[in-house]
Amino acid sequence: xxxxxxxxxxxxxxxxxxxxxxxxxxxxxxxxxxxxxxxxxxxxxxxxxxxxxxxxxxxxxxxxxxxxxxxxxxxxxxxxxxxxxxxxxxxxxxxxxxxxxxxxxxxxxxxxxxxxxxxxxxxxxxxxxxxxxxxxxxxxxxxxxxxxxxxxxxxxxxxxxxxxxxxxxxxxxxxxxxxxxxxxxxxxxxxxxxxxxxxxxxxxxxxxxxxxxxxxxxxxxxx
Amino acid sequence: xxxxxxxxxxxxxxxxxxxxxxxxxxxxxxxxxxxxxxxxxxxxxxxxxxxxxxxxxxxxxxxxxxxxxxxxxxxxxxxxxxxxxxxxxxxxxxxxxxxxxxxxxxxxxxxxxxxxxxxxxxxxxxxxxxxxxxxxxxxxxxxxxxxxxxxxxxxxxxxxxxxxxxxxxxxxxxxxxxxxxxxxxxxxxxxxxxxxxxxxxxxxxxxxxxxxxxxxxxxxxxx
DNA sequence: GTCTATAGCTTGATAGAC
DNA sequence: GTCTATCAAGCTATAGAC
Numbered sequence: 001x002x003x004x005x006x007x008x009x010x011x012x013x014x015x016x017x018x019x020x021x022x023x024x025x026x027x028x029x030x031x032x033x034x035x036x037x038x039x040x041x042x043x044x045x046x047x048x049x050x051x052x053x054x055x056x057x058x059x060x061x062x063x064x065x066x067x068x069x070x071x072x073x074x075x076x077x078x079x080x081x082x083x084x085x086x087x088x089x090x091x092x093x094x095x096x097x098x099x100x101x102x103x104x105x106x107x108x109x110x111x112x113x114x115x116x117x118x119x120x121x122x123x124x125x126x127x128x129x130x131x132x133x134x135x136x137x138x139x140x141x142x143x144x145x146x147x148x149x150x151x152x153x154x155x156x157x158x159x160x161x162x163x164x165x166x167x168x169x170x171x172x173x174x175x176x177x178x179x180x181x182x183x184x185x186x187x188x189x190x191x192x193x194x195x196x197x198x199x200x201x202x203x204x205x206x207x208x209x210x211x212x213x214x215x216x217x218x219x220x221x222x223x
Numbered sequence: 224x225x226x227x228x229x230x231x232x233x234x235x236x237x238x239x240x241x242x243x244x245x246x247x248x249x250x251x252x253x254x255x256x257x258x259x260x261x262x263x264x265x266x267x268x269x270x271x272x273x274x275x276x277x278x279x280x281x282x283x284x285x286x287x288x289x290x291x292x293x294x295x296x297x298x299x300x301x302x303x304x305x306x307x308x309x310x311x312x313x314x315x316x317x318x319x320x321x322x323x324x325x326x327x328x329x330x331x332x333x334x335x336x337x338x339x340x341x342x343x344x345x346x347x348x349x350x351x352x353x354x355x356x357x358x359x360x361x362x363x364x365x366x367x368x369x370x371x372x373x374x375x376x377x378x379x380x381x382x383x384x385x386x387x388x389x390x391x392x393x394x395x396x397x398x399x400x401x402x403x404x405x406x407x408x409x410x411x412x413x414x415x416x417x418x419x420x421x422x423x424x425x426x427x428x429x430x431x432x433x434x435x436x437x438x439x440x441x442x443x444x445x446x
Numbered sequence: 447g448t449c450t451a452t453a454g455c456t457t458g459a460t461a462g463a464c
Numbered sequence: 465g466t467c468t469a470t471c472a473a474g475c476t477a478t479a480g481a482c
Contacts (some may be wrong), residue, residue: 020447034358038261042476051448057477059447071347128355130408134348135257149415166420169412172430174401178439181400184355189392191365192372197389207391215442216270216401216435223434265458275467280459282465398472 019110021059023049026119029070033126037137068140074123075144075149076112081109084147086155095221098159100214106152107179107213109182111206114183121185121200128184149176160221171217178216182209241253244282246272249342252293256349260290260360279315291363292355297336297346298367304332305371309378311344320381329375330402334429337406344408344423351407354400372399384446389397401439405432 018026027049031040042063046053060066085105091098113120130141153172157163162173182205189199199205225336241249250272254263269276283289308328313323353364378394380386386394403435405428412422422428 003373021273022284036259036261036356041474043474049264049355053476053479054449057448058449063476125357127320129352132403132409133259134407134409138409138411153415165416167431168425169420170428170435172415173404173412175437176379177395177400177404181353181396184357186355186357186361188361188365188396192369192376192389193388199283199363205391205393208390209397211442211446212393212397212439215445216439218442219434219438220431222438253458266456275468276458277460278465281467288460 003037020049020055024051024056024059024206025070026122028066029119030122032067032070033122033129036064036129039054039150065125068122068125070191071140072144074120078109078113079145079148081107081112085109086151089155095159096167096214098217099156099217100210101211102152102155102159102218103175104174105156107206107210110183111202114202121183124180124183125185131180156217160217167220171220174212174216178209178213182206227357229344236352243272243436247274247279247282247289248293248296249345250310251289252342252349253345255290255293256345256352259352260286283380292409293346293349294363295367301332301336302371304335305329308332312378318382319437319441322379322440323433325378325382326398326436326440330433333402334407334425337425344406347403347406351403354359354403359418379440383440384412386444390443394443397439398436401432401436405429 016187024045024113028040028045031045031048034040042056045066046055049055054065054067061070082105085108089098089101089105110124114124127141130137149172152175156171158169160168182202185199187199189197189205229377245265247268251268252265254268254271257263265279266276268289269278272278279286283292305328308331312321312324312328333347337347353360372395375398376391379394380391382389403426406423410422412420414430
């Protein structure tokens with residue numbers, strides 16, 4: 001039988017010019033994304049970061065605190081990106097166009113950041129995994145992203161005022177999960193297409209996803 | 224700091240009338256859904272099942288083989304449900320109506336089964352978690368669900384023939400992730416609504432989701 | 447701040463009696 | 465088929481030198 005999780009090498013993969021702290025965060029991010037919190041031993045993290053086992057507790061206090069900081073570090077940047085786009089939304093060009101701008105205010109920071117480097121792509125894979133998870137991990141994500149989530153829910157209601165509260169919440173929930181599905185980079189697209197399409201071809205999948213989400217929310221408003 | 228994962232009790236929660244094998248599968252299903260493969264120790268599983276530690280290796284050979292059977296057991300039933308619905312699809316009532324029937328052939332078995340009992344809801348939570356995961360776990364899911372996934376992709380192409388191959392794959396991918404988002408039961412809806420709506424109110428969320436997915440795929444066909 | 451060494455516990459798997 | 469008892473290896477966290 002095939003092993004469910006096997007570490008694929010990984011010592012000293014992180015650029016040595018960075019601080020120990022940053023290297024630990026990057027290494028942990030990649031391994032949490034690949035194997036989950038419980039599937040990524042501290043020894044693997046420090047080995048990949050090119051540091052020593054004790055450095056995690058020296059810098060963060062515990063493995064859990066490291067995980068928490070992995071999530072929070074880039075969440076701050078995503079939130080800032082989204083707030084900036086929300087503040088400069090164009091108006092009054094019809095429901096479809098307004099909705100598209102709103103969906104892009106949510107999702108385009110993910111695309112832009114994903115093109116900046118492998119670290120961001122690891123982070124988005126990790127977020128995608130956590131999106132469908134409950135237990136205490138979700139509370140962590142919630143604290144980081146929900147305040148701005150409320151703003152998006154409000155804006156959906158401004159564009160389609162007759163949506164029920166439940167429909168607005170589901171519109172947001174489905175926008176989140178659609179965006180995350182694109183950046184989860186599971187390889188499903190590769191397998192289903194026999195290698196002709198790549199999950200990691202984010203730019204093209206992004207366009208399809210925005211179109212899909214806009215159409216989906218408009219349809220929610222029609223019935 | 225709050226603990227990321229803590230087992231919440233759990234001894235002998237499974238009905239004692241069933242075989243040891245079934246009780247182990249049900250207990251493992253619930254704990255894998257709550258904590259992931261690595262976060263669910265065999266001791267917790269056997270404790271919840273009301274059996275002994277050695278029973279897992281006695282019956283399945285390893286923890287991994289147990290996990291594999293947890294996935295496969297109900298996948299067979301879901302696939303049979305979907306095939307039956309695909310075989311009796313109504314035709315020629317316009318693209319939107321045909322698409323809605325197709326989406327419901329995919330998703331209504333999930334709703335029906337979720338209403339049958341907590342075990343099915345645990346299974347769907349587990350599937351939802353694995354949907355955005357790669358590594359070797361995805362290959363397991365792929366083997367179980369991809370053959371019938373191909374059929375759905377074909378049918379999407381029959382209804383909207385001018386979609387590109389990539390658009391058809393993304394339509395399927397986004398239908399899968401939308402459906403899984405509803406049954407992931409993360410509690411996000413509860414938190415965002417301040418408790419006024421429940422994530423576990425599957426029947427209502429299901430209707431919103433089908434509407435959203437139909438609208439999304441139609442929109443993909445428009446551009 | 448960084449290191450080595452190790453404590454103290456939990457893990458998955460198995461040997462062998464019944 | 466089911467049990468008890470146990471093993472060897474893995475884990476996180478920490479003590480204490482530099």
